[in-house]
Amino acid sequence: MKRIKLVVAYDGTEYCGWQVQPSGITVEEVLNRELSQLLGEKIQVVGASRTDSGVHSLGNVAVFDTNTRIPPEKLCYALNQRLPEDIVVQSSCEVERDFHPRKCYSEKTYEYRILNRKIPLPTLRRYTYFYYRDLDVAKMQRAASCLVGEHDFKSFCSVRTSVEDTVRTILSCTVERTAEDMVNIRVTGTGFLYNMVRIIAGTLILVGIGELEPEDMPGILQQRERSAAGPTAPAHGLTMIGIVYGGMG
Amino acid sequence: MKRIKLVVAYDGTEYCGWQVQPSGITVEEVLNRELSQLLGEKIQVVGASRTDSGVHSLGNVAVFDTNTRIPPEKLCYALNQRLPEDIVVQSSCEVERDFHPRKCYSEKTYEYRILNRKIPLPTLRRYTYFYYRDLDVAKMQRAASCLVGEHDFKSFCSVRTSVEDTVRTILSCTVERTAEDMVNIRVTGTGFLYNMVRIIAGTLILVGIGELEPEDMPGILQQRERSAAGPTAPAHGLTMIGIVYGGMG
Numbered sequence: 390m391k392r393i394k395l396v397v398a399y400d401g402t403e404y405c406g407w408q409v410q411p412s413g414i415t416v417e418e419v420l421n422r423e424l425s426q427l428l429g430e431k432i433q434v435v436g437a438s439r440t441d442s443g444v445h446s447l448g449n450v451a452v453f454d455t456n457t458r459i460p461p462e463k464l465c466y467a468l469n470q471r472l473p474e475d476i477v478v479q480s481s482c483e484v485e486r487d488f489h490p491r492k493c494y495s496e497k498t499y500e501y502r503i504l505n506r507k508i509p510l511p512t513l514r515r516y517t518y519f520y521y522r523d524l525d526v527a528k529m530q531r532a533a534s535c536l537v538g539e540h541d542f543k544s545f546c547s548v549r550t551s552v553e554d555t556v557r558t559i560l561s562c563t564v565e566r567t568a569e570d571m572v573n574i575r576v577t578g579t580g581f582l583y584n585m586v587r588i589i590a591g592t593l594i595l596v597g598i599g600e601l602e603p604e605d606m607p608g609i610l611q612q613r614e615r616s617a618a619g620p621t622a623p624a625h626g627l628t629m630i631g632i633v634y635g636g637m638g
Numbered sequence: 639m640k641r642i643k644l645v646v647a648y649d650g651t652e653y654c655g656w657q658v659q660p661s662g663i664t665v666e667e668v669l670n671r672e673l674s675q676l677l678g679e680k681i682q683v684v685g686a687s688r689t690d691s692g693v694h695s696l697g698n699v700a701v702f703d704t705n706t707r708i709p710p711e712k713l714c715y716a717l718n719q720r721l722p723e724d725i726v727v728q729s730s731c732e733v734e735r736d737f738h739p740r741k742c743y744s745e746k747t748y749e750y751r752i753l754n755r756k757i758p759l760p761t762l763r764r765y766t767y768f769y770y771r772d773l774d775v776a777k778m779q780r781a782a783s784c785l786v787g788e789h790d791f792k793s794f795c796s797v798r799t800s801v802e803d804t805v806r807t808i809l810s811c812t813v814e815r816t817a818e819d820m821v822n823i824r825v826t827g828t829g830f831l832y833n834m835v836r837i838i839a840g841t842l843i844l845v846g847i848g849e850l851e852p853e854d855m856p857g858i859l860q861q862r863e864r865s866a867a868g869p870t871a872p873a874h875g876l877t878m879i880g881i882v883y884g885g886m887g
Contacts, residue, residue, distance in 0.1 A: 398759055398760055398761070399760050399761075400760040400761050400763070445760075445761050447759065447761070465757070469757070474758075474760065474763055475760045475763070476760060477757060477758050477759065477760050478757075479757050480757075508714070508718070508726060508727075508728050508729075509723075509726050510647055510696065510726065511647055511648050511649040511694075511723065511724045511725060511726050512647070512649050512694050512696070512764075512765055512877070514649070514723055514724070515761075515764075516761055628761070
């Protein structure tokens with residue numbers, strides 16, 4: 390028996406998120422089904438980031454245990470033959486038997502992309518959030534830097550969850566205009582609450598249009614109230630970029 | 639009666655190209671239908687670039703005549719309300735009554751995007767051609783520069799057309815690695831033959847992998863035979879970037 394780690398990219402448009410649920414097809418479900426058929430064993434993957442419906446990924450991580458004799462590094466090629474074109478495994482390798490994608494220390498990076506122009510572009514509609522009002526990126530960056538460090542992020546957590554400990558650590562949070570009409574928010578942290586990156590994005594947009602000031606951010610954190618922060622930005626602007634594990638792989 | 643010029647962006651994935659045809663829905667057809675309903679007149683647009691099935695656009699041009707009293711610059715907003723999300727008109731304005739999108743002098747720019755890495759990325763699959771073999775971009779650039787100028791491009795024209803004069807002028811043709819895994823071919827010219835940019839892309843890819851040399855390009859042009867050039871690269875890698883009219887528009 391060995392434990393295999395997959396790095397999984399997907400276009401989230403057609404999926405009800407990562408985690409298996411009754412209301413529709415999920416990425417986890419497709420992986421379980423295709424791995425089970427490929428390996429002739431009942432496979433149940435464990436994912437690192439349980440992304441929401443519509444969220445994309447370049448590098449989510451999943452692990453599973455198997456008795457297969459397919460070499461671990463080759464497994465992704467065999468699996469990709471069977472997967473639909475909107476899910477592509479980027480790599481596969483063997484990891485330690487005690488490696489757990491959520492419990493082991495990791496640094497996760499997400500990117501929220503805003504198409505900031507007067508008229509939408511159809512070729513970017515699936516992967517960016519179209520927002521037509523001018524954004525003050527310098528102000529957004531000042532607000533973003535207030536989130537770096539260990540904080541209680543209760544104000545940035547969806548109320549549709551019952552998690553008790555809402556303290557998390559953000560290692561970096563940058564806002565950059567990468568093209569004339571594109572604003573990217575990039576957040577790296579060791580753990581995230583439900584909807585946290587999308588609420589951060591929604592709040593930074595309010596700063597960008599002057600409805601909030603960078604100086605308001607410490608107060609928003611202190612209130613520990615979802616209503617203190619901005620709206621939850623739409624899922625399709627968000628991409629899980631990748632996960633780096635501390636020495637584990 | 640006035641003549642209106644539209645700049646039209648679209649995701650070509652779901653369309654059988656620009657031009658009305660029996661086998662499926664086209665961009666021209668959707669514009670005709672929605673303009674006719676919006677303006678209460680029978681509208682028939684004339685397009686500049688009759689892009690193939692699956693080709694995308696940031697800036698194709700269409701014109702039509704109308705008696706509407708909607709201000710020309712506002713027309714795009716009213717029209718976009720009715721269009722599907724994969725067609726978005728970027729601007730509308732009045733032009734001279736004798737302006738014709740294909741007959742007036744213009745410089746058209748196309749971009750062919752190649753995702754050049756070992757494993758596909760699902761979020762780019764609709765807008766790039768995935769090609770896994772290493773490409774020598776410096777060689778491709780040298781080959782591309784042989785195409786600049788006025789040449790007989792018969793070797794770069796689909797045989798499924800009966801055009802007689804196959805002389806065209808390319809103003810620039812560049813090949814650039816815009817990211818570690820992205821190679822962009824950008825071509826500007828005053829006119830193009832059927833499939834010409836896709837055949838240029840397919841030929842430059844053969845140069846990139848060493849199956850052709852840059853020095854072969856003049857001979858390929860001289861042969862005036864479709865079989866002398868490389869394959870027609872897939873439509874979904876191609877985007878019509880924009881059209882600049884000489885003083886007209």
